[in-house]
Amino acid sequence: MIVAIGSDLVSVERIRGVLERHPRRFLSRHFTPLERDYALAAADPAPRLAARWAAKEAFAKVWPAPLGWRDVWVAHEGVRPVLRFAAGLERALREEGLVCHLSLSHERDFAMALVVLEKVTHPS
DSSP, X not given: OEEEEEEEEEEHHHHHHHHHHSHHHHHHHHOOHHHHHHHXXXXXXXXXXHHHHHHHHHHHTTOOSOOOTTSEEEEEETTEEXXXXXXXXXXXXXXXXXXXXXXXXXXXXXXXXXXXXXEOOOOO
């Protein structure tokens, strides 16, 4: 059963501007090493960073408790993006029987993320 849906749309130019003004601080405060490495491997990291920013914001819209920027991050299973979580948050999701689904997209001007939080019921 779907519990919540969150989405976010981010301007790639906005992320590019922050990255140019405060690269070290911006990257270290808001992204995990995995996310930084993935984004910085691209000729233009801004679209990848914007998509990851959108994913964090979209998840924050479906989760009732405060989050840190690095409590949620985007990883990959093959080519599919997936959300990963800090240990305490992962445990809370598991205890509630919740599974999180993620879709990302970006183009020249914008990046977007859609997060679906699903309650999984297992037959007894």
